[in-house]
Amino acid sequence: MIKVFERPKSLTDKPFHYCPGCTHGIVHRLVAEVMDELNIRERTVGVAPVGCAVFAYEYFNCDMQEAAHGRAPAVATGIKRVLPDCVVFTYQGDGDLAAIGTAEIVHAATRGENITTVFINNAIYGMTGGQMAPTTLIGQVTATTPYGRDKDRAGYPVRMSEMLATLEGSAYIERVSVHDIKHITQAKKAVKKAFETQLAGKGFSMVEVLSTCPTNWGMTPAEALKWLETNMIPYYPLGVKKEVE
Amino acid sequence: MSKVLMKGNEAIAEAAIRAGCRYFFGYPITPQNEIPAYMAKRMPETGGCFIQAESEVSAINMVYGAAGAGARVMTSSSSPGISLKQEGISYMAAAELPCVIVNMVRGGPGLGGIQPAQSDYFQATKGGGHGDYHLVVLAPSTIQEAADLVIEGFDIADQYRNPVMILGDGILGQMMEPVEFRFSNRRELPPKTWATTGHTGERPRNIINSLIIDPQALEDHVNRIYQKYGHIMKNEVKVECCNCDNADIIVAAYGTTSRIVKSVIYLARQEGIDVGLIRPITLWPFPANEFSRWADRQHVKAFLTVEMSTGQMVEDVRLGVNGKKPVFFYGRTGGMVPEPSAILEEIKKVMRSVMK
Amino acid sequence: MTHQIIIAGFGGQGIMSMGQLLAYAGMLEDKNVSWLPSYGPEMRGGTANCNVIISDDMVASPIITKATAVIAMNKPSLDKFENAVSRGGLLLINSSLIDRKASRDDIEVCYIPANEIAEKLGNSRVANMVMLGSYIAKSNAVSPGSVINSLTKVLGSSKAHFIPINQKALSMGAEYVK
Numbered sequence: 001m002i003k004v005f006e007r008p009k010s011l012t013d014k015p016f017h018y019c020p021g022c023t024h025g026i027v028h029r030l031v032a033e034v035m036d037e038l039n040i041r042e043r044t045v046g047v048a049p050v051g052c053a054v055f056a057y058e059y060f061n062c063d064m065q066e067a068a069h070g071r072a073p074a075v076a077t078g079i080k081r082v083l084p085d086c087v088v089f090t091y092q093g094d095g096d097l098a099a100i101g102t103a104e105i106v107h108a109a110t111r112g113e114n115i116t117t118v119f120i121n122n123a124i125y126g127m128t129g130g131q132m133a134p135t136t137l138i139g140q141v142t143a144t145t146p147y148g149r150d151k152d153r154a155g156y157p158v159r160m161s162e163m164l165a166t167l168e169g170s171a172y173i174e175r176v177s178v179h180d181i182k183h184i185t186q187a188k189k190a191v192k193k194a195f196e197t198q199l200a201g202k203g204f205s206m207v208e209v210l211s212t213c214p215t216n217w218g219m220t221p222a223e224a225l226k227w228l229e230t231n232m233i234p235y236y237p238l239g240v241k242k243e244v245e
Numbered sequence: 246m247s248k249v250l251m252k253g254n255e256a257i258a259e260a261a262i263r264a265g266c267r268y269f270f271g272y273p274i275t276p277q278n279e280i281p282a283y284m285a286k287r288m289p290e291t292g293g294c295f296i297q298a299e300s301e302v303s304a305i306n307m308v309y310g311a312a313g314a315g316a317r318v319m320t321s322s323s324s325p326g327i328s329l330k331q332e333g334i335s336y337m338a339a340a341e342l343p344c345v346i347v348n349m350v351r352g353g354p355g356l357g358g359i360q361p362a363q364s365d366y367f368q369a370t371k372g373g374g375h376g377d378y379h380l381v382v383l384a385p386s387t388i389q390e391a392a393d394l395v396i397e398g399f400d401i402a403d404q405y406r407n408p409v410m411i412l413g414d415g416i417l418g419q420m421m422e423p424v425e426f427r428f429s430n431r432r433e434l435p436p437k438t439w440a441t442t443g444h445t446g447e448r449p450r451n452i453i454n455s456l457i458i459d460p461q462a463l464e465d466h467v468n469r470i471y472q473k474y475g476h477i478m479k480n481e482v483k484v485e486c487c488n489c490d491n492a493d494i495i496v497a498a499y500g501t502t503s504r505i506v507k508s509v510i511y512l513a514r515q516e517g518i519d520v521g522l523i524r525p526i527t528l529w530p531f532p533a534n535e536f537s538r539w540a541d542r543q544h545v546k547a548f549l550t551v552e553m554s555t556g557q558m559v560e561d562v563r564l565g566v567n568g569k570k571p572v573f574f575y576g577r578t579g580g581m582v583p584e585p586s587a588i589l590e591e592i593k594k595v596m597r598s599v600m601k
Numbered sequence: 602m603t604h605q606i607i608i609a610g611f612g613g614q615g616i617m618s619m620g621q622l623l624a625y626a627g628m629l630e631d632k633n634v635s636w637l638p639s640y641g642p643e644m645r646g647g648t649a650n651c652n653v654i655i656s657d658d659m660v661a662s663p664i665i666t667k668a669t670a671v672i673a674m675n676k677p678s679l680d681k682f683e684n685a686v687s688r689g690g691l692l693l694i695n696s697s698l699i700d701r702k703a704s705r706d707d708i709e710v711c712y713i714p715a716n717e718i719a720e721k722l723g724n725s726r727v728a729n730m731v732m733l734g735s736y737i738a739k740s741n742a743v744s745p746g747s748v749i750n751s752l753t754k755v756l757g758s759s760k761a762h763f764i765p766i767n768q769k770a771l772s773m774g775a776e777y778v779k
C-alpha cells in the first residue's frame with residue numbers, strides 16, 4: 001500500500017493548534033517535506049517567532065530555538081556563526097518580520113547571512129486577535145483599523161520581498177502563495193530552492209508565502225483562500241524577486 | 246454622569262481621552278489589546294491621533310516626541326513590551342517629559358505567559374531602565390480607581406514633568422465593573438513653556454535633551470530631579486488601610502491581590518483572627534511610613550505580604566517595618582492567582598509562629 | 602446578599618454576553634457587580650467561562666472560588682465546574698448538550714433542555730437566554746425587567762430586532778423551572 005499522507009519525519013506527532021483552515025499548517029508541512037527530501041533534519045536548527053507560529057518548536061522535529069518578537073534573524077545569525085555547517089532557518093509572521101523585526105531581517109539580508117527565512121504574510125496579526133499588520137491592505141478592516149486601513153493615517157502595505165531583493169546580500173527571494181494545489185506545489189519548490197541556496201553557501205534566502213487567517217479575517221477557510229487570490233496577489237505579485245547564480 | 250459597565254482596558258482608554266489625551270502610540274500585546282483597539286476607534290472621533298507603531302521601541306519614542314511637543318500622550322503595553330520601552334522611559338525621565346504609560350502585567354520572565362502577574366514590580370518601581378530616576382507608579386485595584394488614577398496620573402505627570410506608570414494586570418484589564426468618569430481635585434498646572442512648539446521668535450528656543458556630557462552638570466541635573474522626587478514623596482503617597490485598628494496581623498497587597506485579601510479578611514474573622522490590610526496605591530512613592538506606624542502598634546504581631554510574584558514588594562514592606570515586627574511572604578507567580586483559602590492558611594501559619 | 606455565578610461553555614455559545622447581561626442588570630439595580638472572563642490567545646472554539654458577582658456589598662475578589670451558582674452549557678464545563686458550587690448552591694445543566702447527571706447531592710440541580718427550547722423559538726442561538734431565564738427565576742439575583750433593559754445596552758442598537766426573541770427565551774427558561 002502506498003501511504004499518500006505520510007507525515008514528514010521532520011514534523012513531530014503533536015497535532016497543530018492552528019484554527020481550522022489556517023494555512024500555517026500547510027506551510028509547516030512544506031518546510032518539513034523539504035527538510036526530509038534534502039536529508040538535513042539532523043543538522044538543522046530552526047528559530048520560531050512570536051506570533052501564531054510561536055509553538056513551531058513543538059512541531060518541527062529538529063533542534064529549535066524560540067526568539068523574542070521580531071528577533072529571529074538575529075538569533076539565527078548567532079546560531080549560524082557558531083554552527084556554519086548546520087542549516088539554520090527562521091519561520092516568521094508579518095508582524096514579527098515586517099514590523100517589530102524589520103531591522104533584524106534587513107540586516108541579516110545585508111550581511112548576506114547564510115540562513116533561510118520562511119515568511120508568512122497573512123496581512124494581519126493572528127495571535128493577538130486581528131490587529132493591523134504592515135502588510136494589511138488599504139481599506140482592510142482590523143481591530144486597530146476599525147474604519148479600514150487608511151493610507152493617510154497608517155501608510156501603505158509593505159512589499160518585503162521586493163525591498164529585501166534590493167540588498168546585495170540577498171541571494172534568493174521569491175514570493176509564493178498557498179491558495180490552491182498548483183500554487184502549493186510551486187511554494188514547495190521555492191522553499192526547496194531557498195534551503196539549497198543556503199546549502200550552496202550563497203547567502204540570505206527568503207520565501208514569502210501569501211497565507212490566510214480565516215479567524216481574524218472573519219471568513220470561512222474557502223472564502224479566505226478566494227480573498228487571498230483576488231485581493232492579495234494583485235498587490236503582492238508572485239514570483240522570483242532575486243536569484244544569484 | 247451615570248455609570249457604565251466597562252472592561253478595565255477600555256475604561257483606562259476612555260479615561261485618558263476624558264483627561265485630554267489626544268495622542269496614543271502603541272503596539273499589540275495581550276492582555277492589553279483593548280486599549281489600542283479602543284483608541285483606534287475613539288481617537289479619530291475626537292480629532293486625536295492613534296498610531297500602531299512598528300514596535301514598542303518606536304511607540305515610546307513617538308511618545309517622547311509628542312510629549313516634548315507639549316501634548317498629553319499615552320502608551321500601553323504588557324510586560325515584554327514594557328521591557329522594550331525601558332530605554333525610551335529612561336530618556337523621558339531624564340528629559341523630564343510627562344506621559345502616562347500603562348503596564349497590564351503578565352507572567353514572566355521572557356515571553357512568559359499571558360495570565361495576570363505582579364512580577365514587574367521591581368522594574369516599575371526601581372527604575373527599569375538605566376540611570377538615576379523614578380516613575381510615579383499607580384496601582385489601581387478596581388476599574389473605577391483605574392479610571393480615576395489615569396485622569397489624576399496625567400495631572401501628576403504634567404505637574405512634575407515626569408512619566409507616570411499605571412501598573413495593572415491581566416485581570417484588571419479584562420474584567421468589567423461599573424465606572425463613572427469624574428474629575429475630583431483637578432490641579433492647577435504650570436504652562437508647558439519648555440515644549441518645542443516652534444518658538445516663532447517670541448521666546449528663546451527650547452531643547453528637549455538628555456545628553457549632559459559634563460559630569461558636574463549631569464550631577465546637578467540629577468540632583469534637581471531628585472529634589473522634585475522629594476516633593477513627590479512628600480505630597481503624592483496614596484495608601485488604603487482597612488481593618489487595621491485591632492488587627493493581629495496586617496497583610497500588605499496591591500492591585501488585584503489586595504481584592505483577594507479583602508475576601509480573606511472576612512474568612513479570617515470567622516476563624517477568630519483579626520486581619521488588616523495595607524494597600525499601597527502609589528507603589529512609588531511607597532507608603533513606608535504607614536508600615537512603620539502600624540508596626541509600632543502593640544496589637545500588630547506580624548506582617549504578611551501577598552503578591553503575584555516570588556516576592557518583590559515585600560522588600561519595601563521590610564524597609565518600612567524596619568525590623569520592628571516580623572515580615573512574612575506568600576506569593577504565586579507565572580500567572581497563577583493566590584486563592585483565598587491558601588492565603589488564610591498562610592495567615593494561620595504566621596499566627597502560630599508569632600504566638601509561640 | 603452576594604451572588605457568585607460561574608457561566609461556562611464553548612466559544613460561540615454566548616457565554617460572555619450572558620454574564621455581561623447579568624452584571625449590567627445588577628448595575629441597573631444599583632448593586633455592586635463585576636464580570637471577569639477567561640482569556641487566552643484566540644479562543645479557537647475552545648472553552649470559555651466568566652465569573653459574575655452581584656452583591657449588596659463591595660465586590661472584593663472578582664475571582665470566584667466558591668460559586669452560589671454554576672451554569673454549565675456543555676459537558677466539559679460541567680466536569681470542570683461542578684465542584685465549584687458551594688454547598689446548598691445551584692447547578693444549572695444544559696441537558697440538550699450534556700448527557701450525564703450531576704454527581705453532587707448537596708446542591709440543587711436543574712436540567713434544562715436549553716437548545717431544544719431555543720429551537721422551538723426558531724433560533725438555537727438563544728439557548729443562552731433560556732438558561733439565563735432559568736437562573737434568574739431560581740435565584741432572584743436580578744429582576745427579569747433589568748435583564749431586558751440591559752439587552753439593548755449589551756447587544757447594541759444594531760441588534761435591536763433580536764430583543765423580542767431574547768425576551769421570549771428568557772421567559773421560556775423561567776417557565777421551565779417554575
Ligand SMILES: Cc1ncc(C[n+]2csc(CCOP(=O)(O)OP(=O)(O)O)c2C)c(N)n1
Nearest residue numbers: 050051052069093094095096125126127274
Ligand atoms: C515585545 C512584544 N510585543 C508584542 C508581543 C505580542 N505579540 C504576540 S504575537 C504578535 C503579532 C503576531 O503577528 P504575526 O507576526 O503577523 O503572526 P501571526 O500571528 O499572524 O501568525 C504580537 C504583537 C510580544 N509577544 N512581544
Ligand code: SF4
Nearest residue numbers: 018019022052126213
Ligand atoms: S488566528 Fe489566524 S493565523 Fe492564527 S492560527 Fe488562527 S487562522 Fe491561523
